[in-house]
Amino acid sequence: MSEAVREAQKKGRPVIRNVDFGDITYRGYYKQPPSAIVSILHRVSGLGLFLFLPFLLYLFEQSIRSEMSFAHFAGIASHPLVKLILLGLSWAYLHHFCAGIRHLFMDNHLALDKVSSQKTARWVLVVSLALTVLVALKLFGVF
Known part of the structure; x- marks a missing residue:
């Protein structure tokens, strides 16, 4: 100092x-307060989705060409490392979606005070992580 x-x-x-x-x-x-964490993660998830979008669209286009190409990509998607990448992209989408809904409420002048803002930020974190856990359970074959 x-x-x-x-x-x-x-x-x-x-x-x-x-x-x-x-x-x-x-x-x-x-x-950092929860609203700052949600804001930073919203930007990170948006950047991740933006960068991976061309790759995901290419894979989607290749997988719908024929049954053989779908089976080929289904085999690739069964690899654990690919599942972790898909889980990360799922988290990015779910967090970005939940934080976007929070921003829509804030655009309509709801939950703008400090207490409500922090509470909705915590809810975004909880809901996006809970949905990501459900996706992980489905992705790794628990149900």
Whole structure:
């Protein structure tokens, strides 16, 4: 800490400074509120979906050409590593969808205060993870 920060803390004045990336990654020093976590994950999931979309469309197009190509891609999709990638993409879609619904409510001036915003952010995290667990159970053959 700099001398000016120590002096301000001794006098009881608030210390206003920029937050750098090291402060954000260290959870004990600067804790992100749930709405910030949902916002960051919404952007990450949107980027992931955007980057994988051409690949997924290509695979879909190839799989509907014939029964043989569908069987070929079904065999590829049964590999555990591919299932994990599909699970990650499923999480990205489900989280992006749930966070998008939250943003639609906020666009209509609902749940804009701090308490409601944090509560809806927690619900987005819980619902998207619960739906992802259901997809994982189905994907890995539990039901």
